Each structure stands twice: as C-alpha cells, then as structure tokens.
Amino acid sequence: MVNNNTIEEEKITSVQSPEVKVQVRGLTKSFGDLLVLDDVSFDVRKGEFLCIVGPTGCGKTTFLNSLTKLYTIDEGEMLVDGEPMDLKKHDIAYIFQEYSTMSWLRVDENVSFGLRIKGYPEEVIKERVDKVLKMIGLDKYRHYYPKKLSASMLQRVVIARAFAVEPELLLMDEPYGQLDLQLKYKLEDELLRLWEKTGTTVIFITHNIEEAVYLSDRILVLTNKPAKIKEELINDLPRPRDIADPKFVELRNRVTELIKWW
C-alpha cells in the first residue's frame, strides 16, 4: 500500500506501518453437516480499518461470533500481537447490530460500564467518560436513561462505550443497519473521526457495499456459504470520500460484481 500523498494527518501514517495487529488463521466452523466458515485466514495491521462484506446469508454472523469466541470454532486460531486472543488480556470492544445499552443505567453509567469492570480508578473513569462523551456529542445527555433517547443517540452511546475502554481492537457488526441513510453517514463520519484520533484497529462487517467503500482501508469480500475469502481489495481513496466520485463508484461496482446474487 503506497499512495502517501493523499495522507493529510500525521496520525494516519502509522496506519501505513506494516505492523500486524491481528492474525486470523484457518478459521473453520460448521454446524452439524453444514460448513459455514471454510479456512478463513487474514491479517489486520495496527490501526487499519478493515471491512468485510459478503452476500446475504453468507455466514456473516457466524463469522463474527467465531471471532468473538461466542462460538467455539472447529479449527483455526486468532492471534492478537502474536499471542492467542484473550478477552482478559486484550482490550477488545464489540459493537453489534442491536443497541445493547443497559436500560437501567444512565448514559454515563453505560459508557463507564466496561471501565468499571476492568477496575480502573475512579479519576481515570471520570476523565475517559467525559472525553468520549464530548467527542461524540452526548455530553448534554449524560444523565438520561436510554429509554429517552432516539435510535441514533443510542447507537452513539454504544459507540462511546466501546471507545471509552480505548480498545486495541474494535469489532463491529453492521451497527448502522437500521438507521436512515442521512444519520448513517453522520455517524460514520463520527466513527472515522474517533478512529483517526485513537488509532484503534477496526474490523467492520457489513452487507452494505457502499458503506464498506466509504469506511475502509481494505475490503475482504466473502463468498456465499461456506464463507471463504473471495478477494481482497485495497481502498486508498482519499478521505473524506465522495460517493459520486468516479473512482468511488468504480470500486463500489467492483465489489458489487463480486457479491451480486440479486
């Protein structure tokens, strides 16, 4: 990956570093006779924004649940910094499709939840929560219960909670699926901003091709069940990206062709 002239912020230069953060090796999973994941291997570099797209029903959820170890996998391994992934040792955050806020906690309590579990001292928690709430524009709503917030606000709470732990790796499963397109782009821009500021490594799984092209440094295209990696596409379009830019459209159409079943 070259194309250094497009990079404006210094921070992103680190993205270019070849340092591998995550290694997935030979991930295989089947349910009974049904093979869902077939020997999936890939690397993610430190600070990289990796998008994974596949056709509807390709085993996306199984893929993610295997990565998060919600399912025991049949074969393969996942290494973080060269060591087997360990949720106790590595700071890994997840953002799923459902807004999984805890309804009995206020916004700031929701955001500090992960930090408390990890046993951070009270000052650190306060500082981190303040910072992340400000970054994402939830400061005014910190004492609200989730019930009072709109869908997009809830999604922001979830994102704030994930970033509060300053994760080394962030796994996201189509977090904006149900939001309207307008809000979606707004939240995506916010996500990119947070990502650029924190240098977190992101694995983002989605069905939405345009979204993948908008966000990613690199796109992995999966095949239909059993999911294998069909193709890997480098996405070095300059940010902020324009959906009507011919190069953007070209990449989008290329991914579409690889996936299209409809």
Added chain:
Amino acid sequence: MKRVFTKEKVQMALWGIIGLMSILLIWQISVMVTSLGRIMPEPIEVVKSFLISSIKPVGRYTLLQHMLFSLLRVFVGFSLSGVSGIILGIAMGRSKTINSIASPIFNMVRPIPGVAWIPLAILWFGIGETTKYFIIFMGGFAQVVVNTMSGARKVDKTLVGAARMLGANKRQEFFRIVIPSSVPYIFAGLQISLSTSWMAVLAAEMVSSYKGSGWIIITGMNNGNTVQILVGMISIGVVGLGLANLMRIIERRLCSWRIQGQ
C-alpha cells in the same frame, strides 16, 4: 410431526432411565438396610400391587376404573371452567365496561384456592358429583380467565388495522384476528388450569367419595396400608404426566404457526 431419534435424544432418554432406576435402587437399599422398612414398603411390592390392582378391584373398582372416574370428574369440571373462563376472559379483555364490573369481584375471589371451597360446596351441593365439579371448576377457572384476558388485550393493533384495511368488519375482526391471536395465551391458561383441576379432584375425593384416585389414598391411610397409598400416588403421577403431554401435543398442533425452523 416427524419423529427423529437423534443420538442426543437417545442419550437424554437413557439418562432419564438411569435417574429413575437409581431412585428405585436407593429406595430398595434404604428399605433393606435401614429402619425405613418399618414405614415404607419395598418398591417391588408397590409395583406388584400397582399391576395387580389394575385388574383386581380395590374397594368396588379396579385401579384403572378409579383413575377413569377421577379423569371423568376432571373432564367435566375442567370443560366448564375452560369454556366459561375463555368467555369471561375475552369479555374482560375486550370490553372496558365488563372489565370494570367483573374485575373487583374476580380479583377478590381469585386468591382463594379451589380446596377452600370444599366445606361450602358440601353444604350447598351435598357430597355428590356436583360438589366435585364445583371444586374443580373453582380451582381452574381463574387461570383461564387471567390468561385469556391478557391474550385478548395484547392483540397487536397493527394487525387489527391491517385486517380493517383489507375490508374486515367488526365481526370478522373479532373472529379472525382477536381470537386466533389469543389462542397461545388461552392455551397457557388451560394448561395451568388442567393441572390445578387434577389437584382439586384429588382433594375433593379425599374428603368425600367412594371412588377415584383420591379415595384410594385416603382409604389406604385409614387402613394403614402404605402400599395402597403409594399405588394411589403413583397413579396420580402417571395421569398427571399423561395429561400434561396430551396438552403439549394439542398445543403443537394448534399453534404450529409459532414454531420456528423447518
């Protein structure tokens, strides 16, 4: 429904048999080696007596006939409480006026268990069959009403709207939307009601009867015949299990539209 004997199911059934056998074994050993033998017969004895009394009368009737008498009583009482409970439940669920009239009385009577009606029932109806029907009725009625009512209330308003958009009139709305969407709730009520009915009939028979499973237990006690008591108790267990399974089968048939998967 197709029956599939998977390896797992066979394994589970085996574990069940092992559990049952070990209880019998512990019972047998305890009776043999401890002083428990003075108050408890051997399990072999009970099983033998259970089989013999299925053919040879206990009192005037065989064990099977006693069980059938009890079942008949339950059938009558349960049908009465079921039908009237469904009607009252739907009326209370759909009409605010009826609910306002009925709910104070209903909520006061509801906590009184079926067996508490026995003395009054005997004074009112004597010791004949009517008393038993009445007690069973009182035992099962409330559950049917409560469940039916909540089912009738929880009818999805969107579905009602959809039906009206398709041209359904009030009558069709009631019979084609309200009733079917309450069925799962009604069924849950009937299931609870059936098991309380079964308990109520035994209580009624213990107090005054010359036949039925409850009578077997009570005469067993009066004669100091532990074997007979245990035979009566086992017959209750067997019938109760049978009834619960029967209800489950009917429910599967009636609510097959709620079962996900192939």
Added chain:
Amino acid sequence: MENTGTVTAKNIMIKCNSIFKTFESKDDENEVIRNFNLEIKENEFVVLFGPGQCGKTTVLNIIAGLEQSTKGEVFVNGRKITEPGPDRGMVYQTTALFPWLTVMGNVEFGPKSLGVKKKERRERAQYYIDLVGLKGFEKHYPIKLSGGMQQRVGIARAYCNNPPVILLDEPFGALDAQTRYLMEEELGRICTKEKRTIVFVTNNIEEAIYLADRIVLLTNCPTTIRKEYIIGLPRPRDYTSNDFLTLRKEITSEMDETI
C-alpha cells in the same frame, strides 16, 4: 420543479387538503403535520421522503384512514376518507402478516373478508403469489420465511383486493442492504406490470430515487412539503449512474438544510 396543479381533476386519485395533525397528551401538544397539501395522479408512484421519524408515517396513516387528521381532509378517488377500507392496500415495515395464517391465508384474507367465493379468491391469490415470486410457498407460515419473503407476502396481500391505491410504509426498512436492492427491483417490476397509484414512505434516498415518479421531500417536525422532484430517469434505474448520484446529492443536501 413542476407542481401538479395543471392536471385535470378527473385523474387525480389522492388529494390531501391542508392536513394538520397534533397529538395531545396530558401536559403538552405535539404538532406533527402542518398544512400538508398534495395531489397524486392515477398510477403515479409518489415517494414521501424525509428525515427522522416524524410525520411521514402519520401522513400515510391518515390517507389509510388508520389515523384521523386534526384538521383538513383526504379524498381517494373523490371519496372522503374517514376509516380504513379495502380501496387502499397497505404494506407495513413490520409486515403485519397474520402469523397464524399461511401465505395463501394471508393473501386471500382481503377477498375472503369481502365475501369473494373460494374458487375465485384462491385463483386471484395464486396470481399475486406467483407475481411476487412465492410460488411453492403457499402453505408456509410467515415465521418460516425470510424478511424479504415476508415482505413479498405483504405486497401480494395488499394487491389481492385489487385496490386502486397501494400505500407502503418503509416496507424494506428492516432488510439488509442487498436484499433491499432485490426487493426494490422486484417492486419496480410489479409496479410496471400492475399499474396502481402508489404512495411509498421511506427515509432511504437511494430507494426513493430508484422507485419514484415523483419525490416529495418533507421537512422535519412539524411535517410539511419542502420541495418536489419529478424523477425522469429511464427505468430500470442504475444506482451508480452519474445522473442518479447527482440527483441523490442534490436531494440529500437539500434535506440536510432541513434538519
């Protein structure tokens, strides 16, 4: 953009006459729709497009007769709307299928309610089941179908009464992006084959441009019309064509100012 004032009264299918809607609760009033005026021609495909959750669905529900306007009236085919009725087919985001009925049972629900004889309504239902591509699934219960297939049933059910007007309330909002493209294509195909007057509510700009003859851009609360766009792109449309994307940016930036 051209408004529709030039069309003759004869072929106007839906007419919304200065509609106002205010929800009142104990301690506050919430104005949801303010002075909403719209005329829709026969067989026109109109998309109500706008931000947020505010008044779009309420407008549709008022046309459906499922909600009442506080002020103003709606005429469909010259008749004033006061309640739901079979002259308007409705498709819901939540599908609102009757879960205890099979695909066939759902689709024939309308004609059955109206007393159409079994043979005839079966034939008609079968025609629409085939049309939406569900041949072979007649006996399935909704719970066993995928989201896209459930929505196909919803569309067939709405068409089966043969209403002149079909109202769709974010029908593909809960589907994943790819299934959504498929369903948009399918709906486009169905609409060319079976001409109806269509009001389609969405907050997805791609979907709006792909399907509409005319997009009515709504403002946020209280909802009123901000601007209208006649979409003249040839069909079937291409999501990534230059014209499509240009229009998309134009409407999006117009909407951003609204928020």
